[in-house]
Amino acid sequence: MVTSPVLMWVQALDTILEKMKASGFDFSQVLALSGAGQQHGSVCWKTGASRALTSLSPDLPLHQQLQACFSVADSPVWMDSSSTAQCRQLEAAVGGAQALSGLTGSRAYERFTGNQIAKIYQQNPEAYSRTERISLVSSFAASLFLGSYAPIDYSDGSGMNLLQIQDKVWSQACLGACAPHLEEKLGPPVPSCSVVGAISSYYVQRYGFPPGCQVVAFTGDNPASLAGMRLEEGDIAVSLGTSDTLFLWLQEATPALEGHIFCNPVEPQQYMALLCFKNGSLMREKVRDESASGSWNEFSKALQSTEMGNSGHLGFYFDVMEITPEITGRYRFNAEDQEVCAFPGNVEIRALIEGQFMAKRIHAEGLGYRVMPKTKILATGGASHNRDILQVLADVFGAPVYVTDTANSACVGSAYRAFHGLAGGRELPFSEVVKLAPNPRLAATPAPGASQVYETLLLRYAKLEQRILSRTLRPPE
Template sequence: MAAAQDSPLYLGFDFSTQQLKVVVMDGYLNVVLQNNVEFDSELPEFRTQGGVHIHADRLTVTSPVLMWVKALDLLLDKMKGVGLDFSRVRALSGSGQQHGSVYWREGATETLQQLHPDQNLHQLLQDSFSVSDSPVWMDSSSRQQCQDLQAAAGGALTLAQITGSRAYERFTGNQIAKLRQTRAEEYRRTERISLVSSFAASLFLGGYASIDFSDGSGMNLLDIRARSWSKICLEATAPDLERLLGAPVPSTSVLGPVSSYFVHRYGFSESCRVVAFTGDNPASLAGMRLQQGDIAVSLGTSDTVFLWIQQPHPALEGHVFCNPVDWEAFMALLCFKNGSLMRERIRNECAGESWEHFSAALRDTPLGNEGNLGFYFDTIEITPAAVGVHRFDPEDNKVSSLSPQVEVRALVEGQFLSRRLHAERLGYSIIPGTRVLATGGASSNKDILQVLSDVFNAPVYTIDVSNSACLGSAYRALHGLAAESGASFSDVVKKAPEPQLVTTPHPAAQEVYDRMLKRYARLEESVLQESRP
């Protein structure tokens, strides 16, 4: 291992859908060890596919709780096997797939406090869960509960203004409501409900870990401004729910020392601290080291936009969460289904299946595309809920085709105008010092990034975000300790490798795209009207 033998270490775990991963980081922010456990291949006895069980109705999707516990046993044994000195670990934190929920059976709190170091965790906890398979983020079986919650809150937009999102079937509050209604006996035997993140923290803590503000924002239950459970939402979901959830805490909270089980079984120091775990999306924001005014754009199969915002404006689309590294700020998340696959189709049709020709088309066409504009949704889009390809000429007339080069620019400009429009609707604003951090497959194409830079009128940087949730969790472990003495997250991560500057906006970009954005918003509304049944 690369770290000096006396250097303190910080652990970041990620309990994701298909695997459990860990990053070990030293005090200089160097990653000195990475490891993982693949659920399907390394724990075949749980019979998962992609880490989940898909039920007969195709809507209900769950994961075995004990699989996650056994994966932790296996991962810690792997780390011990390669010689990790756990006594050097000063703090640990982690993340979990958002929206999953874990139901602890009555008496589990005593079991957690009395774990015997001679046995594996999964053996000790095999009778500790009232629900053996946890609902996870892929579940879409709670439509009725979503409708009930929105009605109780006074409508979808009112619910979004309280909790940061309209009701979503995967969100934990709706899953809890469904479970209480359909599996009343298991629910009655439950003494605590955790998110995947706080469940994982509980294992290390030897007691029930609090849900943090940021992951709690993905439940349709937390008032994101008051940073407390919404009474309206709790009452609409289940009786006595506040007791089952416990009080939420800031994401930087140090929850306590690691359980004596880990001290005696693996050699952790008694002074090692457990920092609140959070969701995988908030942890990724920490891993990407976003700052105020930054925007991260992941250009993959779907395009995902992460935002750091100060004044949120929750809407019917997208999600606003409490910020995991600055408790006065917020983060927002937007997902766009028509990302790289859409770019690849237009490349094949208009650029001879060549990215080189695709890039040349972007270089050879002017900013603003001489007023030609397009909306490209091969599959029904999430943001906005539209489908089909819609092309407009400079006079806003709908046209059936554009020349190949113009089509390429119309696609890319249209995609990035959409990302900016919906980010601003959630409360994002470009400020001096704003950076666009680009990740994902298309971030290797400088000409695509030039359009991104021009549309946002901000410099574009690229960053390596492999294992960003793990890395963010390790950063957060260090920050949790430092925050007790007032250090900011940016202070803690200033030694981390800097993002690489790729391009800056053209001098004329602001004038062109500020005007174009207003037109795009107007035309998007007409496209939406056309897409509605």
């Protein structure tokens, strides 16, 4: 069980606001605020907690006044994976993993909130019965600013295995499979760009916020990052870090057994998809050390010295069990799809990078992604500083790659979303709100002939991936 103390989060808010106050920050200039919380965490408010929220004294910090307000003191968070039994129960209740994905955008995942709530109900029914409201971390933080319970927004709500992403309502079948009276404990969900109320008088009196400061629905950290990176329809963001993450802007939802589809945080009628790959930068660093003497400069030279398509050589590099697809081991194939035990160093490096990006494109297309004429790719994370890696990304996806200096994209996205909500939310396109923000820099464009090269390779890569997945033998060392 992996948890965080709820009061730690409350005290963190106290601390940051006191530091801002001590630094002379002028709270009276804040017209609206929004925020982001780590996805999949939840907070259980004890019966009677709403009275404490609505009667906060400006003379005391929040954590002193809210100590007795939580029926579960330590909240399960996204790293927890102890609810496997509840996941299987939920999938069985709705007709299987694919049926659940079609309803909620994802098959059952241990960290998703519905399964965590089911575990609390089954293992600690007294605490559940003492709970009058369940918040996500995001709506919990919004509740602190509102001085009353804030609703869960559509986008973060889609990471619960409970929200019907097409209809934007709680699934009665999923609620019933998790715990009784759950709908009233969750409250109705709202569009992510909704103004949910004015700031609590506590903040007006203690810090000097204006009484008319509007609170825009908080959302999850991943949806807030999509807003911060200013993705638009057809765009893709690739975070190249310790693990690699893809964010996709989708017009239509095509839920699958892998990845996640959430409601879009800035356009309520559209969607975002998320795919995570464990074998990211650590895998790239391993191959750099093995095949390029530990030098990124030599690594880049290897990419420059080999041709697009790597003369038909394809590789799969999963030193730790991958999420998408569930494979472990290293596999190399020659141009005739025969497995070989090794590649020359420069071929190995290109096979790794091409393979990583082909896997991302194949699995993104499995969720409904299609390259459009106006598609752009926004690259962030450590490997986005390597122009030769970005060139392969542009070639494989057939779209220009841009980079941005924006750090803390979830924080920036929250500021954009606050402005969007204040400016009219659903009545105003998000792109209008952020049109004056700094533009990302063009880093790479597809080389001539790239689409023809990878059109064939992508089909081969997908077939070879299926061949590896179908094996029952233990993977090679």
